[in-house]
Amino acid sequence: MKKTIYKSACLSFVLVIMVTVLQRGMTPSHFIQGQQQKELHQEPVKAQKRDGSFSKTGNFWKSKKEKTHLEAEGVTENQVKSWDVTTINCTANQNISKLDWFKGLEPNFRQFLLYRHCRYFPMLINHPEKCRGDIYLLIVVKSIITQHDRREAIRRTWGQEKEVDGKKIRTLFLLGTAAKEEERANYQKLLDYENHIYGDILQWDFLDSFFNLTLKEVHFLKWLNIYCDSVRFIFKGDDDVFVSPNNILEFLDNKKEEDLFVGDVLYKARPIRKKENKYYIPSALYNKNSYPPYAGGGGFLMDGPLAIKLHKTSETLELYPIDDVFLGMCLEVLKVAPVRHEGFKTFGIVKNKNSKMNKEPCFYRSMMVVHKLLPLELLQMWNLVHSNLTCSRKLNVL
Ligand SMILES: *[C@@H]1O[C@H](CO)[C@@H](O)[C@H](O)[C@H]1NC(C)=O
Ligand SMILES: *[C@@H]1O[C@H](CO)[C@@H](O)[C@H](O)[C@H]1NC(C)=O
Numbered sequence: 001m002k003k004t005i006y007k008s009a010c011l012s013f014v015l016v017i018m019v020t021v022l023q024r025g026m027t028p029s030h031f032i033q034g035q036q037q038k039e040l041h042q043e044p045v046k047a048q049k050r051d052g053s054f055s056k057t058g059n060f061w062k063s064k065k066e067k068t069h070l071e072a073e074g075v076t077e078n079q080v081k082s083w084d085v086t087t088i089n090c091t092a093n094q095n096i097s098k099l100d101w102f103k104g105l106e107p108n109f110r111q112f113l114l115y116r117h118c119r120y121f122p123m124l125i126n127h128p129e130k131c132r133g134d135i136y137l138l139i140v141v142k143s144i145i146t147q148h149d150r151r152e153a154i155r156r157t158w159g160q161e162k163e164v165d166g167k168k169i170r171t172l173f174l175l176g177t178a179a180k181e182e183e184r185a186n187y188q189k190l191l192d193y194e195n196h197i198y199g200d201i202l203q204w205d206f207l208d209s210f211f212n213l214t215l216k217e218v219h220f221l222k223w224l225n226i227y228c229d230s231v232r233f234i235f236k237g238d239d240d241v242f243v244s245p246n247n248i249l250e251f252l253d254n255k256k257e258e259d260l261f262v263g264d265v266l267y268k269a270r271p272i273r274k275k276e277n278k279y280y281i282p283s284a285l286y287n288k289n290s291y292p293p294y295a296g297g298g299g300f301l302m303d304g305p306l307a308i309k310l311h312k313t314s315e316t317l318e319l320y321p322i323d324d325v326f327l328g329m330c331l332e333v334l335k336v337a338p339v340r341h342e343g344f345k346t347f348g349i350v351k352n353k354n355s356k357m358n359k360e361p362c363f364y365r366s367m368m369v370v371h372k373l374l375p376l377e378l379l380q381m382w383n384l385v386h387s388n389l390t391c392s393r394k395l396n397v398l
């Protein structure tokens, strides 16, 4: 425990320095040449021991170009199955740009539609070795390049890779590229470094935007099909939620049924037609009155074989800009009904956002997923929930 805290502290320290460096517009190599060189070179060496399999980090910032990330030990390049998309082959679909209904759409929808047919992009960071051995639960977290503090908090709390009663838990963060040009160069180097230390990043070469979350979904499913097709269960969620892996394991214990898909399921949700809303969908894009049942993307559980089926099905459907609805559409084709469970509170514990109940650790203790906590809140809540908490009554949701 003490060691973990120390390691985390070291890494946080390093990250803080780096962010400072970037904010001041210096490049890391400038900085390394300066007086702080010693610290940067010493700390990471301690921080990297997590897996025992990383090479020396000392030269990381000096190397001009990162070596390919696909060089994980034991995985050769001529492995039969590998990510087969290596170039970006994607041009705007000019066919639709002349159509009147298209011209009337908001810019973000036009952007989405122009590139809707581009489904697969190259991988920038891969971990083909992640699923080696029998993995019981794979935790995958949607993240963006600038939110390293969220990833850090998750690694210290619910994203810890461990083994419980012989059941292996592994964690991966799913990323695209920085949405803003000015973020790209600096943050990418930091991300490479973060990945160098933790080895838990998957990154694809597409822009991380709200409408590209569906792209992230299908890329992940394709990745799973190639590199992780025998995993038992998958938890997929956002990077600003509280998750209890223990409760999830308890819930999954003795689950025999096939086609398990559990979460905060919405039935007959209506497409939102108010333009100001984040989830607004013009009827030109979807004209039915309601969506098929789907689980809120904040966090849900599925079994591995179902995820593989979802991959195959997803390839037959046109991409839809809202990722969780898109999965609901795939489930509908598969005739699999997602199941609602009280332990998933991806829209808060109670509807009233200001209610004190949303901060009540006794609730968290019996939940599997709760939306939405920022890094500091997550760390605090995690510690509270795992302390000797006395609750007046035990909630029985599992
Ligand atoms: C790009 O895609 C088009 C059609 O989708 C195909 O004809 C072309 O060969 C592809 N080019 C490359 C370099 O893959
Ligand atoms: C555009 O239209 C042409 C001709 O109808 C078709 O062959 C092509 O596949 C279309 N492109 C896209 C991206 O749908």
Ligand SMILES: *[C@@H]1O[C@H](CO)[C@@H](O)[C@H](O)[C@H]1NC(C)=O
Residues within 6 Å of the ligand: 108, 111, 112, 115, 205, 206, 207, 208, 209, 210, 211, 212, 215
């Ligand atoms: C999704 O990513 C692709 C590739 O980076 C980009 O061309 C496209 O504009 C993005 N789409 C949206 C809606 O942001």
Ligand SMILES: *[C@@H]1O[C@H](CO)[C@@H](O)[C@H](O)[C@H]1NC(C)=O
Residues within 6 Å of the ligand: 387, 388
């Ligand atoms: C919680 O209580 C148990 C026994 O009641 C005790 O052994 C343990 O040290 C306590 N843990 C903490 C973190 O206080």
